Amino acid sequence: MTAPLRRVTGESGRAPRPPAAPGPGSAPGPRATEDALTAPMPRITDEPRTARLPRVTDEPPAAPFPPVDDETMALRVVPAGEPVGASAASPGPAASPVTPGGRAARRKAAKRRGGRRTGAGPRTTTAPPAERDPQRPLTRVEARRQARLRKPSPATLASRAIGELFITTGVLMLLFVTYQLWWTNVRAHAQAGNATHRLQDDWASGKRSPGVFEPGQGFAILHIPKLDVVAPIAEGISNKRVLDKGMVGHYGEAPLKTAMPQDRTGNFGLAAHRNTHGEPFRYINRLSPGDAVVVETQDTYFVYQVTSSLPVTSPSNVSVLDPVPPGSGFTRPGRYITLTTCTPEFTSKYRLIVWGKMVQERPRAKGKPDALIE
Template identity: 75%
Template sequence: MTALRPERDSGPAGDQGPPYGQPYGDPGAFGDGRHEEFAPGAVYRPQPADDETVALRVPGPPPERTAVGLAGDGPVGGGRAARRKAAKRRHGRRGAPGGAPVGSESDEEPKAPLSRVEARRQARARKPGAAVVASRMIGELFITTGVLMLLFVTYQLWWTNVRAHAQANQAASNLQDDWASGKRNPGTFEPGQGFALLHIPKLDVVVPIAEGISSKKVLDRGMVGHYAEGALKTAMPDARTGNFGLAGHRNTHGEPFRYINKLQPGDPIVVETQDEYFVYKMASILPVTSPSNVSVLEPVPKQSGFKGPGRYITLTTCTPEFTSKYRMIVWGKMVEERPRSKGKPDALVS
């Protein structure tokens, strides 16, 4: 028994419309179940009758259909793999989350591993050249040298003064304590032994005077040394005539004679011993002379301006500053000898 279906007059004689319940047009024309609209004047061919449409039935699997790609892609053959690939392309073009753009690296095939020769060549190319390595080593050497020089300068200009001042102050304190307790006896002193104090009021200098001019035992410890050995031996302050010669650092290690070039004629220089004060007045200065010019230490020092025997004092130090190329000499002449029992001289009171 065949189901009745209405005839369509839109086609030529003998043509029949689509089966009952099926819309006109080509289902699947768009590949997604949509139907094209009826175009005016289009011819629609009827479908042959199907006896199986008169009863209910379990729908079978949908027939495979051709997937239609995006504009410009054309139809893509059916199949799960083809549809999956088409979906990836669509997602990439639309910028969907997780989708890579068309033509991106995700669509490219993985690169083949490098050969051993090529890998070694690239590794060698990445290594710095000999010139780069040499320049780095030279730069590091310069930096290290600069740091060491900075540390050395800091030690010379700062730390040696700190340590020497501490040692000199301790020596002066011990000397005064010994004088007060009567432990020190006037007379001959051992090398490096302190026996007097030098006062230069204008320069605010108070420093111990020790026997000898040893750098290690005397000068580098911030003290002033007495020329007392060999051809450089000079008189003591209590001698009736003679020249009391002293040496001291101008820079570093306490630098007690740093500013003796600022002394002017008449400025007092005082030597304090256990029993007496010896007051000198600055007389003259020799700004530059050779280190071998020992004539400045003679009993009547040459170039000092003194004409005959007397009681003199000579201060010697290095010049220019921070060098030991030449020597600077300052002379003074004794103007007063005062027992300690009478109190300090005016030069130390005012």
């Protein structure tokens, strides 16, 4: 900062009188020199200077209130009639109209205008609420809002129900397929094996069976060496009594009654499952002419030889069981065998037929035929 001016005074407090200036061409006299040497020294004081030298300038007289310096931070007096926050020399945005009333009235007016205004500045907006402190307990409104958010919508509930229905249906279908393809075979093999052992035990003990058998009663054992099939033969073709138990059924009931192996002529017709429930005839499509099929009874082995087959035919084509079946290649009555099953696999749309003719009749007392020994 610049120090204020100070006035130089003498001991008496009065300003010293300047010596008279000598005239041109004259030298100072001895008296003037003596007065100058004996005059007291001026005293420097801190008293403020009251007199101000006049300023000579061409500028017009200053206004009663000088213009506001934008850089200064000093206070100034606002002239009457000038709005607060504005200057005549530096015009700015118009100030907001003053709302009459107290602070509460001004706040309400600011809210109606869309936000609080500070002077002539831009409109201010309410800051977003800060995140809720997790340690602070929820208010009733917040708790209701969160409960509504956690509650699933009807569309969500419907989609969940449909999804659970599909999953349940899929599981049930999987269990059903497992039951049909695996468990039925396990159970049928066990039942067929028990029936075979029972027949063999009865034959070994000397119990003779009558010539007429009841539906579901076992009376013989079928051997197909090429397919490694050993299955009991029971009377009838009932699913519940015979076929579903893994046994081979004999067409012995009208209107599809066929001959027995010991008959002198006729067609011995048999049926069995190709898939599930023991599936004894699953691979009879692999049989070819010359393959052996043996029927073992209480007293005799009846050996048949495969001659021909019919890959596909209608389920209603019962002529394949005739004494001389058409399409089999047989031309006259004889002792024949017919194997029937469903085709294609895992369906029952069509029937697969295999025919054979008897080539050997061997008593059990003479031992097994060569077809079972090889």
